[in-house]
Amino acid sequence: MTAAVKVTVIYYSATGHVADIAHEMAETAEKAGAEVRLRRVRELAPQAVVESHPAWAAHAAASAEVPVAEAEDVLWADAVLMGSPTRFGNISAQLKQFIDTLGGAWRKGELADKVYSGFTSTGSPHGGNESTLLALMHSFHHFGGIVVAPGFTHPDKFVDGNPYGTAHHDAGGTAPVGEITRNAARVQAERVVRLAQAVVAVSDGSR
Template identity: 35%
Template sequence: MCKVLIVYYSMYGHIYKMAEAVAEGVREVAGCEAIIKRVPETLSDEVLGMMGALEAQKSMAHIPVATVDDLAGADAIIFGTPTRFGNMCGQMRQYLDATGQLWMSGALVGKPGSVFASSATQHGGQESTILSFHTTLLHQGMVVVGLPYAFAGQMGISEITGGSPYGASTIAGGKGERLPSDNELAGARYQGAHVARIALKLK
């Protein structure tokens, strides 16, 4: 089987829902297996409670925590992160900053890497987050994969929606009140299948 690892961080569950859709897309491709893992939390339960995120964190507690070695064992990796000031969240950054040994050994060279994201508002940094994330993937020698315009859902103007050629994304709302739309989830599924097909060819 071609192993496609989906590694995400989600504070309130939006990116987790997108990760599930990405996994559905991966599973549409015969011969590919989707594995979902979350990066380690860096905030205490007290802080998460003050941010109103503790219940959401508990609902994701069944998802295994990713280790750096998980990256080396995958045939492709799709990363999911919320936006923090136009960049990836601190939890994801800390996880990636521990991959120096993988860089030294070239363990990720030639593997497809892809990114999906969320932000509070329509122009809250979804594209800059994904593009700046790509820098890390390129330093690791990965093959960067986006969300092609073959996914027609990013061409429409009839609704406010995430999604760009850089990757699937969703708009969460200023208070996290908006869940991923059908179109955004469709983009995530398409991206998952797209990465899986490329990974299968490269494998």
């Protein structure tokens, strides 16, 4: 018998690509038997700036129903999948600000011993997807997290080719999230659920 696990998918997305990956991962984790929370982080950009960019404004309106992430969503989970678009090769300020709200929980050791894994989207194929995923992992290490990367653990990973996490590139906003990225997202979410089940199964109840 496998242990029931709780998975939170937390993301920032301005124009919807990272959100698409987040939805795919949440659905996959649920199908794999996990209890799932899907959360977006709070927007920090001024409303006028969001509204000046049609794709950004459209996505903001379309995702209004997704609950905003709180620290408790991380504390609740056995596994956390976090995603952000690349911003100059790094994670977005919006996701970083959310991570910074976790300082109190970090100090109490409440972020440790959970499974963490990351995903991203870039404008160009070599525009910083790996550096963004690795930047995200810096925080996971500080948490005392169990960092789960997809590696090349499934035939689909030899197609998308990114062992650090799911990474789409949107070709300057012209390429929607397609099957290659969705397959990578499914492989990663299934692996996260499987490994979180293993961690929960051997846990002594201290988490």
